[in-house]
Amino acid sequence: MDWDIKPSDVRGVLSRTGTAAEGFQKASKALETTLPNAAKHAGTLSFSGGEGSGMGPIAAALAALMASHNVRLTFIGARTNASIKGAMDATTAYVNGNLEQAANAQREALKTPQVVFLEAIKK
Incomplete structure (x- = not known):
């Protein structure tokens, strides 16, 4: 498998994704x-x-x-956070020269997040 990753480009995408996620969180x-x-x-x-x-x-x-919507919004937030973290971890591993660790981080990011709901509606 060939990898051609530019860490500065990944950082830029993750920054924009984080900014968009903050707007989504504010709307929620x-x-x-x-x-x-x-x-x-x-x-x-x-x-x-x-x-x-x-x-x-x-x-x-x-x-x-x-x-x-609470169930959906919570899942979307958890998925977004897992994806951002997975991309950061994979890029860091790539930069450190550990391609196996990068592949593992990507696999972990694709797993379905487990979300616990304490209450469905706040009154």
């Missing part, structure tokens, strides 16, 4: 605040003309949306 954090707040203000159903109690259909839909 904004959803964690915005969706529960929107659900809180969505109102409830009341057949007597007064304010209802419990969770209305809009709030329930927003809660389900957040629960669904």
Whole structure:
């Protein structure tokens, strides 16, 4: 296997990827605040003309949306971090002249990350 890696180019790509990932993380954090707040203000159903109690259909839909996206967003973040770390480790090993270690680092980066969820929705 022939390798032709320019570490400075890899560093540039990883830097841009990290910057893009930070923007994605900020958007995810904004959803964690915005969706529960929107659900809180969505109102409830009341057949007597007064304010209802419990969770209305809009709030329930927003809660389900957040629960669904929370799993995806957490996985994307974990995958991005693993990919960046794997590329850095592989490039470092390449620079150090250890091609076997570089191949192992790349293999590790391709593994599916294990994500633990403490709570699906923050209230």
